[in-house]
Amino acid sequence: MSATTPPSARTRTRAASRGAWSKLRGSDKATVLGMSALPVLLVGLLVWLPALITVVLSFTRWDGIGGLEDIEFIGLRNYTEMATIYPAFWPALWHNLLWLAGLFLVFTPLGMLLAILLDRELRGTTFYQTALYLPVVLSTALIGFIWQLMYSADQGFINAVLGTSIDFYGDPGINLYAAMLANGWRHTGYIMLLYLAGLKGFDKELHEASALDGAGPIKTFFLITFPVMRPTNILILVITFIEGLRAFDLVWVINRGTNGLEMISTLVTANVAGEASRIGFGSALATVMLLLSSVFIIIQTRLNMKDS
Numbered sequence: 001m002s003a004t005t006p007p008s009a010r011t012r013t014r015a016a017s018r019g020a021w022s023k024l025r026g027s028d029k030a031t032v033l034g035m036s037a038l039p040v041l042l043v044g045l046l047v048w049l050p051a052l053i054t055v056v057l058s059f060t061r062w063d064g065i066g067g068l069e070d071i072e073f074i075g076l077r078n079y080t081e082m083a084t085i086y087p088a089f090w091p092a093l094w095h096n097l098l099w100l101a102g103l104f105l106v107f108t109p110l111g112m113l114l115a116i117l118l119d120r121e122l123r124g125t126t127f128y129q130t131a132l133y134l135p136v137v138l139s140t141a142l143i144g145f146i147w148q149l150m151y152s153a154d155q156g157f158i159n160a161v162l163g164t165s166i167d168f169y170g171d172p173g174i175n176l177y178a179a180m181l182a183n184g185w186r187h188t189g190y191i192m193l194l195y196l197a198g199l200k201g202f203d204k205e206l207h208e209a210s211a212l213d214g215a216g217p218i219k220t221f222f223l224i225t226f227p228v229m230r231p232t233n234i235l236i237l238v239i240t241f242i243e244g245l246r247a248f249d250l251v252w253v254i255n256r257g258t259n260g261l262e263m264i265s266t267l268v269t270a271n272v273a274g275e276a277s278r279i280g281f282g283s284a285l286a287t288v289m290l291l292l293s294s295v296f297i298i299i300q301t302r303l304n305m306k307d308s
Contacts, residue, residue, distance in 0.1 A: 051290060057283035064272075064279040071280075078284035089285075092262040095176055099183075099263070100244025107184035108240045111191025116221065118192070119199040133193055135186040140249040147182040172260025179261060183250050187243060191236055198232035199225075241296040245289060264289050 058079070061072045082089050114132060118125050135143060150157045151168035159165055168178040202225065210220040226233065248265035251257045257266025264285055271282030 054283045054286050054290070057280055058287045060280040060283075062279045063277045065277070074280070078281045082281070082284055082288075086281075088262050088267055089264075092257075092264045092267050095262055096245055096247060096264055098176065099180055099247045100241060102177075102180040102184060103187055103240050103244050107187045108191050108236060110184075111188040112195045112236070114188065114192045115195035115199060116225075118196055129193075129196070133189045136189045136193070138186070141253050143182060143186055144250055144253040147178075147185075151178055169254050170259070175254070175260050179251050179254060183247070187240075191240070194236055194239075195229075195232060198229050202228065238296050238299070242293050245292050 057071075059073055059075055061074050061078075062070065118129055138146075148156075148169065151159075153159060153165050153167040153170070156168070158168070166174070169175050206224050206228065210224050215223065246265055247263050248257075248269070251261040251263055252266055252269065255261055257263050257270065268282050268285045268289070271278045271285065
């Protein structure tokens with residue numbers, strides 16, 4: 001760096017951190033190191049170590065019953081078989097993408113819209129917030145049961161209203177979309193709460209200035225509110241993508257991820273904890289999920305670092 005070039009904000013921050021560290025006493029430094037080492041140790045043991053073991057096992061053939069000496073390394077064979085001779089993989093990947101599209105194009109925007117409406121502090125806002133957030137605190141099994149009452153072919157509410165006898169959960173042509181709707185019922189409330197929390201910290205004077213300039217609500221949102229809410233938008237985007245990729249609980253409750261509801265996560269469970277007990281093959285499927293999820297986590301991290 002030349003003498004005429006001012007130091008960047010990151011350089012100044014690092015210099016200030018080194019200066020603050022040098023001023024600490026020995027006992028204070030030990031306390032800081034201890035408080036930093038414990039979270040790092042927990043993350044390493046509970047997150048990175050299992051992930052690393054999963055990746056290593058993905059290159060092996062092992063039924064999980066014998067000892068470690070029974071593990072056979074087979075290279076990329078699990079990945080080759082997954083893509084070529086495992087018939088459930090590509091439908092499951094397609095279902096995950098459809099699940100993601102439903103969350104991203106329908107239920108996430110719906111949650112954001114509800115947050116904007118509730119942020120106007122209309123009469124009964126607290127009641128609506130509680131009602132819309134209620135599905136988020138319910139267990140997945142209970143959500144599946146509630147929507148079974150809606151979808152039942154014999155006594156379901158929807159069939160009773162329409163005068164039909166559609167088997168929403170049993171028909172492989174529509175059960176994926178029925179499960180997406182049930183999951184979206186929960187996801188909408190979650191996104192609404194996150195976006196509403198971000199809107200509470202929004203400077204209302206920006207809206208007032210926009211109104212004085214003659215901008216309507218829609219134009220104000222896209223030109224002012226949405227850009228200012230960029231950190232919240234990034235968080236919601238990453239959460240939505242990860243929710244789409246790790247879709248598991250609801251479809252497993254319905255029919256264990258079969259008959260049109262195959263997901264990558266259900267295939268992992270079926271291979272690792274099922275009758276076949278193919279630990280290596282299930283680990284390869286889990287590694288694919290890990291790689292796909294990591295893409296969006298890396299994107300979020302880079303965007304956050306760019307903002308800092």
